[in-house]
Amino acid sequence: MNSNPADATTQADTAYERLGGEAAVRALVDRFYDLMDLEPAYAELRALHPTTLAGSRDKLFWFLCGWLGGPQYYVERFGHPRLRARHLPYPIGIKERDQWLACMDQAMQDLQLDAALVERLRAAFFNTADWMRNKGG
Template sequence: MTEIIQKTPYELIGGEKALLSLVDRFYFFMDTMPEAAGIRAMHAKSLSGARDKLFKFLSGWLGGPDLFIQQYGHPRLRQRHFPFAIGSSERDQWMLCMNKALNEMPMDADFRENLIQALQQLATHMINQHE
């Protein structure tokens, strides 16, 4: 009988180094794309704090080390995002940056599509303003 070893999404994406690269590219796009100006304006001048938090959150969310929980406790994402007016436009800007970053990452196409769908659901859950 052979043992089937299931990899976590964190491992499939390439671990810490790949995740740091993804987060860096995400914030590069947010910082430079005119189409993302709305969400960029919601962030501090320096993106280093946001970059660190997103990396730590995604690490645990993808099945890697629970860095965010270790430092900040339960993510409570909706609660943490309530101070920001997030509608479908902000969600779409966030996903535009994330999709561009993910499309640069070497990974299986089906895995990428599943990851995009899961992140889309997560981003939709953050909406707190309805048009």
């Protein structure tokens, strides 16, 4: 499965660049984890994460930079992402998928990202998040 949002772009127009580069990816990741930590609507999702979110923030930031068409920080540190294999230890069903997507959607809206980019990312995030499901319901 490849739902990389940068696939349909030229090298000069990656999702990473349209988002605003490294600082914008960091802002998105930070807003995502801040919301996950604060909003009761994301409680089940938050429960799947460690008590301290610093490592999770860094890993998502590193991953998203490359996934969006920017620097391959995650691959440089850990090799191929193997997303599904890395998420197998965590029970991820429809509820967890939908909470992740809602939290990311809220983060994108809070940062007032370009509407066309949000739609493009929403579709790519859905495909990837749905692929992470490993339990029913």
